[in-house]
Amino acid sequence: MPFEIFVALRYLRDGRLQTWLILAGIGVGVAVIIFVSALIVGLQESIIERTLGSQAHVVVRPPEEMPRVLARSGGELQAAEVQRPPQRVRSIVGWKQVEVLLRRTQGVRAVAPTVSGPALAVRGPGSISVNVRGIDLETYSAIVDVRSRLVQGAFNLDGFHAVVGMELARKLGIGVGGRLRLQVPGDRGGVYTVSGIFDYRSQSLNEGLVFISLRGAQTLFGVEGGVSTLEVVGTDIFAADALAADITDRTGLVADSWMSQNRDLLTGLRSQSASSVMIQVFVILAVALGIASVLAVSVVQKAREIGILRATGTRSASITRIFLLQGAILGTVGSLLGIALGTALALFFVSLAKNPDGSATFPVALTPLLYGRSVAVALAVGLVAAVVPARDAARLDPATVIRNG
Amino acid sequence: MAEPILRTEALTKTYGERVVTHALRGIDLTLESGEFCALTGPSGSGKTTLLNLVGLLDRATEGRILIQGRDAVPLDDDERTALRGRTLGFVFQFHHLLPAFSALENVMLPLLAQHGRPEPWMREKAAELLDHVGLSDRARYRATDLSGGQQQRVAVARALVMDPLLVLADEPTGNLDTQSGEQVLELLRTFNGERGTAFLLVTHDDHVAHHCDRIVHMVDGRVDSDTRKG
Numbered sequence: 001m002p003f004e005i006f007v008a009l010r011y012l013r014d015g016r017l018q019t020w021l022i023l024a025g026i027g028v029g030v031a032v033i034i035f036v037s038a039l040i041v042g043l044q045e046s047i048i049e050r051t052l053g054s055q056a057h058v059v060v061r062p063p064e065e066m067p068r069v070l071a072r073s074g075g076e077l078q079a080a081e082v083q084r085p086p087q088r089v090r091s092i093v094g095w096k097q098v099e100v101l102l103r104r105t106q107g108v109r110a111v112a113p114t115v116s117g118p119a120l121a122v123r124g125p126g127s128i129s130v131n132v133r134g135i136d137l138e139t140y141s142a143i144v145d146v147r148s149r150l151v152q153g154a155f156n157l158d159g160f161h162a163v164v165g166m167e168l169a170r171k172l173g174i175g176v177g178g179r180l181r182l183q184v185p186g187d188r189g190g191v192y193t194v195s196g197i198f199d200y201r202s203q204s205l206n207e208g209l210v211f212i213s214l215r216g217a218q219t220l221f222g223v224e225g226g227v228s229t230l231e232v233v234g235t236d237i238f239a240a241d242a243l244a245a246d247i248t249d250r251t252g253l254v255a256d257s258w259m260s261q262n263r264d265l266l267t268g269l270r271s272q273s274a275s276s277v278m279i280q281v282f283v284i285l286a287v288a289l290g291i292a293s294v295l296a297v298s299v300v301q302k303a304r305e306i307g308i309l310r311a312t313g314t315r316s317a318s319i320t321r322i323f324l325l326q327g328a329i330l331g332t333v334g335s336l337l338g339i340a341l342g343t344a345l346a347l348f349f350v351s352l353a354k355n356p357d358g359s360a361t362f363p364v365a366l367t368p369l370l371y372g373r374s375v376a377v378a379l380a381v382g383l384v385a386a387v388v389p390a391r392d393a394a395r396l397d398p399a400t401v402i403r404n405g
Numbered sequence: 406m407a408e409p410i411l412r413t414e415a416l417t418k419t420y421g422e423r424v425v426t427h428a429l430r431g432i433d434l435t436l437e438s439g440e441f442c443a444l445t446g447p448s449g450s451g452k453t454t455l456l457n458l459v460g461l462l463d464r465a466t467e468g469r470i471l472i473q474g475r476d477a478v479p480l481d482d483d484e485r486t487a488l489r490g491r492t493l494g495f496v497f498q499f500h501h502l503l504p505a506f507s508a509l510e511n512v513m514l515p516l517l518a519q520h521g522r523p524e525p526w527m528r529e530k531a532a533e534l535l536d537h538v539g540l541s542d543r544a545r546y547r548a549t550d551l552s553g554g555q556q557q558r559v560a561v562a563r564a565l566v567m568d569p570l571l572v573l574a575d576e577p578t579g580n581l582d583t584q585s586g587e588q589v590l591e592l593l594r595t596f597n598g599e600r601g602t603a604f605l606l607v608t609h610d611d612h613v614a615h616h617c618d619r620i621v622h623m624v625d626g627r628v629d630s631d632t633r634k635g
Contacts, residue, residue, distance in 0.1 A: 001523065003517040003523075006517065010505045014504070305504075307501075308501045308503065309518065310462075311462055312490065313487070313490020313491075313518045314486070314490075315483050315486050315518075316486070397463075399457040402462070402497060402501065
């Protein structure tokens, strides 16, 4: 063991109560960081998963139809009320080329063409307004893993088969094998057999979303060969706004990101992150001050010993290293204690509340990255906090401190 | 002719800028190998200041300090530390052992500081010296668990572990009872006789001074007398 580590460890061991107190301080600080980070990141991941688990990052659709104002001959405008035309399901012009373009766009992970539009789901005297989404199951699975949401039956969309949400099935009183009619404006519609029932863990989606085949939806909405939307998943969920803007620039189409549709959620997530960072900054500051004060006191207490070490041939650089090492050892050991405490605290917290399906009400994200970052931060804080005491120790004049202590 | 172990030339030390205090006023002192020399004088005569200067723990205002012919005054801090570690040993009045370490580790410390990491031979050498000062059975004791006399004997072993040419001792028996003081003094004489290590002892105690072969008496920052026995 190198000389400096030997002396640093011995000084820490010799400090006993002082060392244990500061280790406890660092441990509690790191435990708070681990606990708060794990809880906030876990909650955010859960919220994001619930939100984005059922929708694409970016949805591309044709521009809305705008009213055209007719001018009289001679260029004079008529004073007339201008009304927006009712929106209908329309196909993206040249969608196959657009799909190829999107797949080649940087930051895009998957693209799925869909036909989406409003309809009435009717069974006997009961009817509920729904959104019908025509999908190709294979390509759409890259956007939303719909199969994993299936709770009954099979995800079969062949021919006139549909997959509906739990709430819709309950309200219309149908199960797998039951039939319902999907009615769209213009007196078009068809009767579909329910092949499966899904649970999106969202009341509105479980009631208002019906999946049928892409081709079936094209026929239903009268856009044969076309698609009304191209759904996109990006590589970075928080870059969805930028990706949507890029897609609009490149295609001239409307591109809505999940971020623009969930502004409040995003603000909430950002506020959570900011508060988490603030808590961590203050904890780190408290830990740093704790380490620095313990080492500063140690320098004063051991001034005469430092003088003796210098008199017996120890270089000032070694004295500096001895105190830096003490800071580093305190930071590392304290952070390991903190990881154990923080993990235990987080797991205990998770065990306190469970959802009916057994999943945690307050999920936590305890990741190797969080642990590694905590150790690295505590080590860095220990080193930085030790710089001033170490410099002071190295500057002590041996003759003076041996004489005066 | 071999260089003397220590030679000071016109060594001067002053403190303060506005009100200047002269601690040393041009000391010329030569110490040959194997000498056992006492440095005596009243309080404030400059004994400890001289010891700190020749021990390279403090810097002179003027003059030269030659250790085996090498001028130590212009050396930087690290060079002085290295030279000090290789050639000089220290025994202080209050022993100044490190309380966090065992007796054996205290003796090993200068070797560790010099070589960077422990080697088996260091432990053996420290154990041998502890045996020499009669404390082999106390090797694992912490410094604080030893008596004053035992602590001072450990400090003597520590001062000698680097095989220094010169040991500087500041009142080595000043804090000990008569019997322990006698034991320590005998120990120093033994090492002087067996190893030829030179000793420069700062002392107020006439009894200690009369054990020495040479007595340098200082008054008011100057060498007042320099007498050798026989």
